[in-house]
Amino acid sequence: MTKLGIALVLIAPLAQAADIDAGKAKAASVCAACHGANGVSVSDTIPNLAAQRAGYIEAQLKAFKEGLRRAQTPTSPAATMSAIAAQLGADDMANVAAYFASLPGAERGAKSAQLANVAKTHVAFPEGYKESFVRYHTINFPGAKQVRQYYANKPALQAAKEGRPIPDGTVILVEVHAAKLDASNTPVAGADGFYVPEKLVGYTAMATGKDWGKDFPEMLRNGEWNYAVFTPDKQHRPGVNQAECLGCHKPLDKESYLFTLKQLAAASR
Ligand code: HEC
Ligand code: HEC
Structure with missing residues (x-):
């Protein structure tokens, strides 16, 4: 050879x-x-x-x-x-x-x-959230000309405060508002620097429950979180692919899969 x-x-x-x-x-x-x-x-x-x-x-x-x-x-x-x-x-x-x-x-x-396991969500609209949830954060979105307001229920705040993992029964709800625009189509900010909400365009939500994550593949699973998007009249928006929500929030496994965990913890103190 x-x-x-x-x-x-x-x-x-x-x-x-x-x-x-x-x-x-x-x-x-x-x-x-x-x-x-x-x-x-x-x-x-x-x-x-x-x-x-x-x-x-x-x-x-x-x-x-x-x-x-x-x-x-x-x-x-x-x-x-x-x-x-x-x-x-x-x-x-x-x-x-x-x-x-x-x-x-x-x-x-x-x-x-769409695959059935990612189309199906357990998240229900949290009726009465204005009374029982805490508004913990606000973000302006200049590109979308939106302002979003973040709400969390008691179990979420309690866990964030104690630095514990998020327990079953946690709910995060985000109000998505189109901002009020001035004559040149620029969002108008209030005294607090946040855009003035003009029209509610919908809600995004995430919530946890016992075994809610078990039907997702490990590469997408976010613990026991499920996701949902609601229309302004609180109905599930059809066609939401939870795989997209899960995939993008997945790297935040050390932050309970929440981009705004820090703000949640700060608000609960
Ligand atoms: C949660 C949804 C989702 C899952 C699951 C997913 N992808 Fe993607 N993939 C996307 C999106 C969205 C894009 C477009 C990204 C962009 O705009 O740059 C993409 C882009 C790609 C591209 C680039 C295609 C191109 O034309 O440039 C490849 C390759 C790819 N994905 C492979 C995979 C493979 C392999 C898997 C499984 C291991 C996978 N993806 C799982 C959503 C997903
Ligand atoms: C490409 C990345 C990406 C995708 C896809 C995505 N998110 Fe998020 N999500 C973010 C980022 C970044 C934030 C923090 C700021 C914001 O609101 O955009 C966030 C914040 C959130 C929050 C507030 C709690 C938190 O994590 O801070 C909720 C609720 C939420 N997303 C729901 C959803 C739902 C429902 C879907 C799927 C329909 C989804 N997200 C898809 C990136 C993503």
Whole structure:
């Protein structure tokens, strides 16, 4: 055998072929919630992956994980994908890339149905929250010309105060308001610096209950939190994909999955 021949024999076992079946299993449990089990995504804001080139998929996953492709703001969609890629090893990336690349491309306009486990939420609208909840925070959103007001119930405040994990029965509710605009379409701020709310456009909510997280895959699960979005008349907004909420809040596992835990703790003192 030539020297080159020996070198090839030694190197060959390192360059293992991707495992399409393993990729398929990971895709079915995690990626499917957004990209569809067959790589045809569930919404217009999520790209199809079916028939995409394996090298490209792998490179994007790596870029998300390493921060080369990252969110412009904490609420842009890439934040969710970075949180997911952070949980994938090099083998996982190669396997899911090989799996999606092996699929036939999507029909024009095709969309996958939402997975039942992420479509279903236990969160009910907390009637009477104005009386029993504490308003603990406010944020202006200049881009959206909105002001959001954050409310929490007693168990949330008590746990934040004591630095304990959030118990079952916790509810966080956010009122989303369109801001009052001046003649040049700029939000008008009150004396406290916050935009003056003009019109309630809806609510976002998260709440915990016993075993509420058990139907989500570990890569998306936020403890026992479930999420919901409500219309101004307190009805569930249809079509909410909890996978998106879970995916973006997932990296905050040390903060009880709350972006505003600090403010919650401060308000409870
Ligand atoms: C919670 C929803 C969600 C889940 C789950 C999810 N993704 Fe994504 N993915 C997105 C969104 C949203 C984008 C678009 C990100 C952006 O705008 O930069 C995206 C983008 C991507 C891209 C880039 C595609 C392109 O055209 O550039 C790849 C590759 C990808 N996802 C792979 C995966 C894989 C593999 C999994 C499973 C391990 C997965 N995603 C799970 C929501 C999700
Ligand atoms: C791409 C990232 C991202 C996604 C997706 C996302 N959130 Fe959030 N969420 C945030 C950020 C950042 C904050 C803190 C400031 C704010 O309100 O935007 C937040 C705050 C919240 C809060 C207030 C409690 C807290 O964590 O501070 C609630 C309630 C909430 N989100 C609900 C939802 C729901 C419901 C969904 C899904 C429909 C969702 N979020 C999807 C990023 C995200």
